[in-house]
Amino acid sequence: MGAVYKREMRSYFTSPIGYVVAAVLFALYGFYYYSVMLSGSTYYISTFVYSNMFIWSMMLLPILTMRVFSEEQKNRTDQALLTAPVGVGSIVLGKFFASATVYAIILVGSLIPAIVIGFFSSPNWVLILGTVIGSFLYGIAILAIGTFVSSLTQSQIVAAIGTFGISILLVVIDQLTSIISNQVVVQVLNWLSFNSRYTPFTTGTFHIASIVFFLSVAAVFLFLTARKLESRRWS
Template identity: 60%
Template sequence: MKAVFKRELRSYFASPIGYVCVAALLALYGFYYFQVMMMGSTSYITSAYNAMFTFCMMIIPIITMRSMTDDRKNKTDQALLTAPVGTLSIVIGKFLSSFFVYFIASTLGLLPAVALSFFSTPPWGVVLGNYVGTLLYGGAMVAIGVFISSLTVSQIIAAIGTFAVAVFLMFIDSLASGLSSSWVSAVVGWISFNTRYTPFTQGLFNVSSAIFFLSVMAVFVFLTARKVESRRWS
């Protein structure tokens, strides 16, 4: 797993993908924190992270689109599958490498808050709550993206498929509010990433939401491993 993680992480920064995704997210973090400073109130930090939620969900498909497709496209998947390492370890290594790119961008996104602290007093509880929530929903979306990437050999199809799922998860709570059936509305709203993320934007650590996101990661990593395993024996 460690070797796969290092190999995949190296490949992200051997191409422009890793740098472009990190730079794009950092530029957006800087822009929204600049708006907070222009507003003259740190209470707008929550609004900044709410806006970043949408952009992060849009950029994650670009990070994950190559995670599983590259090996199949370059015909290196057979060497990887016949290596003395379990498929679960392979998938976890690829998942962690994709997540680490996102983790770098999210962590460096705290720098504007640090800069803000030199002449103001940011609500660090809210900032750190948003940071933890960002990592949780990002990790869940990365796991989904890696799974979709395992279903195709085309990076474009993988990116579009993951993007479609991201849009669905972002706006599913709006769909839930328009349903007449209360229990269907409750079930649909239950899987909304936006609803699950909201408590973190208020500086609250919501245990049920954390478990939800971690469960999504575990389920989709498992499904990806099963998909890879089926190719090993086909």
């Protein structure tokens, strides 16, 4: 897994993908932090900066996973990868942890302005860190879904659009409950709602159930990705 992880991390920063995603997100973070400074209140760091950046992050995360397996299939390099003396689980985890690391670096980098502001005021770190941790957990679930979608197609564009579509669906799934009368379906949608699991983190509340939910979603889709690769290995 270590070799796959290092290979993926190198690919993110020897190609424009990692730099482009990081640059766009950091530019947006800078804009929102600038707006907070103009407002003169550190309260808006969590309620304004990260609430707005949450949507942007979910829109851009599919770019990190669109090439994970699609590019391998298109260039036929997946043949060497699948016949290498390494388990499919290690391959999937190596690629997933690489994309999660890039996202984690971006989130940690986004805290630098808050730390600087902290020298001159007193930001509510419970709210800020809660929102960041919630964003990371939500993000790794999306990255796992994107990794699975990437294993289904040779087209990076299809993988990106597919993951983006799922991300949008997960964001608006709460709104569907208002137009559905079947209570069983409503309960299922509420249980599947990512937003309802994410919202407590924005108030500084750490729900174990929400943490387990996001980690479970990531585990399920990584397992499905491994099974997909296993079927291709034997075929």
